[in-house]
Amino acid sequence: ETGVTQSPTHLIKTRGQQVTLRCSSQSGHNTVSWYQQALGQGPQFIFQYYREEENGRGNFPPRFSGLQFPNYSSELNVNALELDDSALYLCASTKTTTGTGLDAGELFFGEGSRLTVL
Amino acid sequence: GESVGLHLPTLSVQEGDNSIINCAYSNSASDYFIWYKQESGKGPQFIIDIRSNMDKRQGQRVTVLLNKTVKHLSLQIAATQPGDSAVYFCAENLFLLNKFYFGSGTKLNVKP
Numbered sequence: 001e002t003g004v005t006q007s008p009t010h011l012i013k014t015r016g017q018q019v020t021l022r023c024s025s026q027s028g029h030n031t032v033s034w035y036q037q038a039l040g041q042g043p044q045f046i047f048q049y050y051r052e053e054e055n056g057r058g059n060f061p062p063r064f065s066g067l068q069f070p071n072y073s074s075e076l077n078v079n080a081l082e083l084d085d086s087a088l089y090l091c092a093s094t095k096t097t098t099g100t101g102l103d104a105g106e107l108f109f110g111e112g113s114r115l116t117v118l
Numbered sequence: 119g120e121s122v123g124l125h126l127p128t129l130s131v132q133e134g135d136n137s138i139i140n141c142a143y144s145n146s147a148s149d150y151f152i153w154y155k156q157e158s159g160k161g162p163q164f165i166i167d168i169r170s171n172m173d174k175r176q177g178q179r180v181t182v183l184l185n186k187t188v189k190h191l192s193l194q195i196a197a198t199q200p201g202d203s204a205v206y207f208c209a210e211n212l213f214l215l216n217k218f219y220f221g222s223g224t225k226l227n228v229k230p
């Protein structure tokens with residue numbers, strides 16, 4: 001158990017809809033990142049939140065957005081869903097002092113939210 | 119973008135044998151690396167990490183080797199057990215960016 005919890009575990013949406021995924025980070029962790037994992041692939045970095053602000057982003061369009069709350073929990077929002085958005089969405093938390101790679105440490109992953117877009 | 123790739127997509131070993139999983143990374147600026155294990159339907163689980171100022175790090179039954187000259191990582195699992203069957207990913211962290219880039223994974227099958 002990593003202490004990182006995600007909800008919902010599974011959901012089905014149709015193309016064009018919007019989805020919100022939620023993540024509760026491990027106690028004491030102030031940095032949250034989101035990853036997309038397509039079937040048979042490795043996780044792909046979407047973005048990271050530190051001190052409630054996005055401080056790093058991968059190659060994902062603006063319709064992927066997020067929030068981090070004062071209690072360090074986080075949301076991933078995806079608008080205008082496309083079929084290719086079907087994937088496992090993973091949340092990972094860690095504790096950093098600078099929010100940069102200077103003090104990068106182990107990422108603790110949740111079990112993910114499996115999104116299917118029809 | 120950055121790429122982290124694995125040489126062998128599938129590795130089958132006999133129970134009790136040692137396993138070696140390899141990984142190549144492309145960015146010489148990466149300074150922190152992690153090996154993760156992912157079982158079906160679960161999130162990635164931390165195995166071992168290594169920073170670029172080290173060549174080798176050992177854990178319980180696992181060893182990670184880092185060769186910065188050729189930008190290569192390996193994960194060695196001693197006395198492989200059926201419970202080790204999973205997909206293994208290496209991930210590199212880009213200095214100052216704190217982004218982890220994952221390879222596509224190697225599936226380890228342990229035969230009893």
